[in-house]
Every structure is written in C-alpha cells, then in structure tokens.
Amino acid sequence: MDLFLISLVSLVSFILIFKLHKHKKGRNVAPTPPSLPIIGHLHLIREPLHRVLHQLSCKYGPIMALRFGSRPVLVITSPSAVEECFTRNDMVLANRPLLLSGKYLNYDHTSLGSVPYGRLWRDHRRIVTLELFSTTRLREYMGVRQDEVRSLIKSLSQDAMQEHFTRVEMKSRVQGLSFNVITRMIADKRFYGTGVDGFEEAIKFKDVIREVFDISGASNLGHCIPFLQWIDFQGLEKRFQRLQTKSDSFSQSLLEECRSERRSSSGHEKAKTFINAMLSLQESDPEYYTDDIIKGHILTLLLAGTDTTSVTIEWAMSLLLNHPAVLERARAEVDEHIGHQRLVEETDIPKLPYIQCVVHETLRLFPPGPLLLPHEPSEDCTVGGFDVSCGTMVLVNAWAIHRDPLFWDDPLSFKPERFEKMGNTGAWFIPFGMGRRQCPGAGLANRVVTLALASLIQCFEWERVGEELVDLLEGKGLSMPKGIPLEAMCRARQRMSHVLKEL
Template structure:
C-alpha cells in the first residue's frame, strides 16, 4: 500500500513538473514573441464567447479597450484585429505579399471549388491568372465601357418601373430594397451569362425563381458563422448541420451554373451565333478553356461565377440603400446634390454614366456613405504565409488577420466629428490614404470597385434627378445595421416618393 502510494505520488509529481515546465516555456516564448494585447480567454473556445452580436462593433469595443492591434483566439486559430491606418499601411505596404493568402474556411472548400476562385485561391500562379482574367474581361476600362449600355438600360428600367408605380401629383409610399437589389443582380448576370432574372423582361420565370432561391440561400448561409471553422471537433460532428446545408447549396449551385455554361457553349458551337463569342464572362472563360482545357475547367468557371455573385451584387445595393437613407435624414444634402444635377444635366434628359465625373458632390455623398456604412465593414481576412511584424508585434504564420474598416472610418482620432454625415469632408481631397478603405487595400483589394462606383453613382443620380423624396413621417429613418457580410440596414428602406414636375416629360417617354 505504501509502495503504491509512493509510485502514484511520483507520477503526479512528474506530470506536475512537466506541466509547470511547459507553462514556463510558453510564458517565456510569448514574452519573447511580443504578442499584441489580448483580453482573457476561455479554454477550447478562446474568445468566441465574446462574439455575440454585430462583429464589427464587438471588435471595435475590444480595440477601444486594448489598443488598435488586438490578439484574439477563435477556438484553436490565432487572430489579429487591425483598427488603425498606420497598421493597415504596414500590412499592405511592407507585408503585402506575406499577407496575400486567405484563411481556409469550409465555405471556400465547398462553394468555391476547393479554394480555386479569385476570392479564396492561395496567392500564387492560379490567383494571378484569375486576377488577370477578371481585370481583362470584366473590370478593365475597355470592358466597363463596353457594358455601359447594360448598366444604363437596367437603371432606366428601374426608374421606369418606379415611375409607373407612383403618382405624379402626390407622394406614394414605396419599398426600396427589393427594387435596388434587382438592378445589381440583373447587371451582373447579363455580363456573366446574358440573363435577366428581375423585372418585366424575364425570359424564363422558372429559371429566374431558381436563381432567386439560390442567391437567398447563399447569402443566408454565408452570413452565418461556422464554429466548426475554429473548433475542430464541431466540424467532425457537423455542428448545426452546417456542412450538410453547405453541400446541398453547393450541389444546387453547381447544377444551375453548369446549365448556364452548357447553354453558352452550345451557342458558341453554332455558326449562326459565332458573333456572340466574347460577349459574356462565361464566353471569355470558355475561350481560355479552348486553349488550356486542363487549367480553365468548368469548375474554375463555376467557382468564379459564385465569387462574382457574392462580391458584386449585395455590396452595390446596400450602399445605394444606405445613401438614400442618409439623404432622407439630411434633406439639405439632398437639395445640394439635386442642385448639382440641375446645373450640369438639366431637365431635358436623364443623367448618363458619362456625366458622373461632372458630379463631384454626388461622389462625396457616396464616399461619405461608404465611410459610415462600408459594405465590407470587416475586410476579407488575410493570412500571413510566414512570420511577420505588424505595429511592433510579432504575428505568426497562419494567423487570421482582420482589418476593421468600420472602426477606422469612425475613429475620432482619424476623422473630425466621425459619426456625422458630412459629404463636404471629401471635397478637394485627392487621396484619403489608409484611413478610407471601403474596397480594401493591397494586391487582394476588391477588383470590382470601378464597376460598383458606376452602378451606385448612376442609380443614385437617377433617383435624385427624377423624383422628390421625403421620410414617411417626422421620425428619422432608422440607421441600425442588420446581420450579414455586407452590413445591410436592419429594416428595409421605405420612403415617400413622387415624380419631379421638371422631369415628368422625360419620364413619360421612357
């Protein structure tokens, strides 16, 4: 009995010694490593218990307590939160190549065809080729000009439908969100596949309905955090059935997008429609496939259609909705923007995309909207491919690096009176540097900012030029944020609208 007790004590002593020794090594290593400040965490889940609510606001509160660079742990994954322009500059100047990778999440594996899309692909040859194709076939100046007629047609259809739904002589209550969303989806899908799924010119209503269901399900599941990305055993047991739902969505989208590709491939094989080649993004990708079949596979094409839908639709529509909400709460700004349109465009024609460079105050309104309500409040996460230093703190390879653009845009140390809507702050300013980053920075910044600017600018200008606007009542329009990757308004915008008398004759001829 005594011998047994001595042996057990020895084992306990050895385990205790090993544990204490390990803790001393970890403490010494972390002291030496110069890790960023961090709040206390819990075993296994780390800081995940703190993330209950709107993430950009939670992370801003943590930064206000612990500093502009905060170290967190989401489950077993280390995370760094960046909330200062100087740290952002260091990330995307000194460490741009090092931080060019993306973290691996389950959605990237299944919805983005095993991380082979421009949004999820690791930094390397595939990503560079996809970026080149995107820039050349979608976002180059030449391509943007070639699709200007599509954008103008969709905005005119939107204005025409709104004009038909209201009265000329008195205000009509209108719901704006669904109307605005239709513009972005139609423009993108016409560019991608020559398809129109919203409005009065839909060719295939069954296909349009399937598309709407798919996009709704896609945004819902992407807005839902997946704990399995951070706590491995939750991924093994498929916590809340996330993987199962992701696989089902991926299957449906794969089938839908494959039909689009096969339809355009069939048209390309027809000599009668040979002149259609190069007209759409799918056409461009199929042209590349003909010369590099093993490289530009159908899966590569489908994955990048998914990326375009995620990044190119909701972002523009939420910005327009936020801008209109802000203008309704600030009628003096609305009057000033309309005066600019009256001066440069007049009342004899509709504003055109080519007019946008002559409307600097309108651009100030858009910039101020993006400052207060960026469609990507948290930039798409980065992941260093090797150990690096940010703000004097060591950041280990594999750490998830998140830039809180929303916090930087509202920082009183960076902006004067940051919570006020003042478009004038952007007048006579050529460059805002790293304190204004609605589209990200560095080599992996959003390539579609030029397209988004044109869609938002033309739509907003048309709404201001053609209609009178006011709030439903005396109460200000609510500006609470809802859940979602693109920070939508919590409540869809409703407003009172009527035709401007000066524009009535133009609108009747649409």
C-alpha cells in the same frame, strides 16, 4: 463514455495551452484580453462582430491579439498598421484562411476570393480584370449599366406618376438592378424586369445569396475548435452543401446556355461576355480552365457584385431621406449640370462631384464589408512591432477605421462635403480593401451606385414614410444590410414627366 470525453477535452485543452504558451515565450505579442481554456476569446464574440471587435480594440489597443479556440487572430483598427500590412507585408499577407465557405462555394478554394496566393490566383486576377474590370471593358459595358438604371427608373415611374406621393419598396428594385448588371456582363442575360425568362430561378438564387451572406457572417465554431467541425456542431456544413448544390445548378445552367449559343452561332460574332471569354480559354486549355473554375468565377461575381452594390444604394437613399438638405443640394447639382431634357448618363458622373461625395460618405459609414475578407500570413512577420505567426487570421475592421475620431471630424455624422477637399485618404478609407487582394470591382461598383443615385434624385421627389427618421439599424450578414428594408414615399418630378413618359 462521458469520462472518456471529459478526459479527451482536458487533454486537448492542456496541449493547446502548452503550445500557445511555448509559442508566445520570447515573442512580442499584441495586447490580448483574458481568455478561457479551449474556447479562447469566443465567449466575448457576438453579432455584429465589427462592433464587438471595435469595443475590445478601444480597451486593448488598435492592434489586438485574440484566440478563437485553437485559431490565433489579429484584429487591426490602426490605419498605419493596415498600410504596413498591405505595402511592406502585402505578399506575406496575400493568402486567405481555408474556411468552410471556400470549400463549398469556391470549389475547394479555387476561385478568386479564396484561392491561395500563387499562379492560379494571378491567372484568375488577370482574367477577371482584363475581361470585366479593365477601362476598355467598363467602357464597352456602359450601355448595359445605363439600360438597367433606366429600367429601374421606368419601374418606379409606373408607380409614382400620380400627383400624390406613392409608397415604394426599394430593396428588391435595387437588387434587381445590380443582379441584371452582373448577369448581362457575364452571360448577356436579364433576370429581373418585364418580359424576362428565368425570373423564378433568379428569385431562388437571390435567396441563396442572402443565406450565403447570413451564414458567412455568423461565427463558425468548427473553424475554431476542430472536433466541433468533425461532428458539424452547428449544422453549417450541411447548409453549405445545400447552398453549393443550388448555386452550382444556377451557374451550370448559365454556362450550358452560353455554350449552346456558341455552338449555334458558329462562324458568327459571339457576344462579348465573361463566360464566352472563359470558354475560349477552355478550348485552348481544357484541363486548366475546367467547368468548375468557370463556375467559381460566375458565383464569385454574383455574390460579390450584387448584394454589396444594392446594399450601398439602399443605405445612400436612407441617409439622404434623413438629411433633406443634402438631398436638395444633390438635386440642385443634377439640375444645374444635366437639366431636365434627358436622363443622367454615366459620362456625366465627372460633372457630379457632390453626388460622388455622397457615395463616398455612405461607404465610409456603412461599408458593405465592415470587416475586410480575412488574410493569413504565409510566414512569420511583424505588424506594428508585434510578432504575428504564420497561420494567424488577420482581420481589418474597416468599419471602425472609418469612424476613427483621430482622423474623421465628427465621425458619426453624415457629411458628404468632408470628401470635397480631401486628397488621398490611404488606409483611412478602405471600403474595397487594400493591397494586391483588394476588390477588383471597385470601379464598376462606384459607377453603378453613382449613376443609380443620380438618376433617382433627378427623376423623383423623395420623402420619408412618416415623420420619424429612417431606421439605420444594421442587419445580420457579411455585407451589413439594413436591418429594416427601405420603404419611401416617391413622386415623379413634374419637370421630368415628359422624359419619364418616353421610357
């Protein structure tokens, strides 16, 4: 048996090497590090992946070819190549690789994040944009965002109204904010805060989100060496199956609750929610807009819209605590343009350009997707003069591009003012991706993060827990969370006390 296994592995290795050699012959292939039989460059890969790929790119070039087992990979850290990918080659690169996460969490690759480019993707994109992210819908849901930010401020003020500073934990608070914003938009339901139903259910689903980002950011050897996936070498398939069961149960409960409310409110005006919009489409075309399609949308929105937003707020507050002069300038801007007689509102955001710069600088240093979601060319193409074969996984290292000293002055420093006079940054600043498959929720995310940040600055004084700087170590996971959740010393501002008491 051992001899048979060794012979089989040797044969597979020989076939792969022969095919790769034949495929490369006569082609202009991007620079690549030395590789090993069967595993390719997997021996070079470790976490955090964006940093490892950046180190390799510094040695082998901004367009670099790798091989993860049998899967060819192209790593891009060149803004000009990124622009080429998502302008001239945008349609060719509009596909996603078929990964295990898409099979189980995107209902066999039928939801927006992983569906192949085509009619279904166009329909999904149109529906999500129209019903959630259009200017009209964002305006209609503005009250939801303001309510949830006020709820965050109220929660903090209950702990920080004393004369002395109080130590507060921020991660769970901002996660509750972002989760409630999304669930109210899609189902008109809150899960966090006082007097809410389903809190335990939301806690369980938050754990699902955390684990999804953890294992999605891990290296899956089965994607790279097929026979390892057949035996589920790392046990990832079982974990994805378990997460799929939990996430499906949560999404199904939201769907059934909205469906029941529609039946009971027959003849009355229905809440303007995303699920209600999808149920209306299902009534007209039930075979196309199935429950799985709707649940895929629900899960995609919860995964993409909660953790990434809360992580950005947490990074921004960490950076402000480490740079008191920036925090003071941001507070002065709020005091000058908003004052102390009312809370900041979303319509005030245009009056707060410096705080918007703080958000942009946070996204530059700590993009919630350090590696953009992978693309896959549907046919052979060229990028930067190099030949790229159909089926190659294309990875764009946004984290590395955002720290490129060729474009960014003093790129490792936190300097929000760099965005004050900066025009179109193009492919140099891509926290939400680029091209037709860029994140459609960028407008929503910017609104939530900016409003929350401005409100926290307006209402409270902030200090670090100790004299040491807040640790900016990155944790594991697809959205690059903080390695150590943020805790800070907080005290209500005296001049805002009458406004906070009214909450």
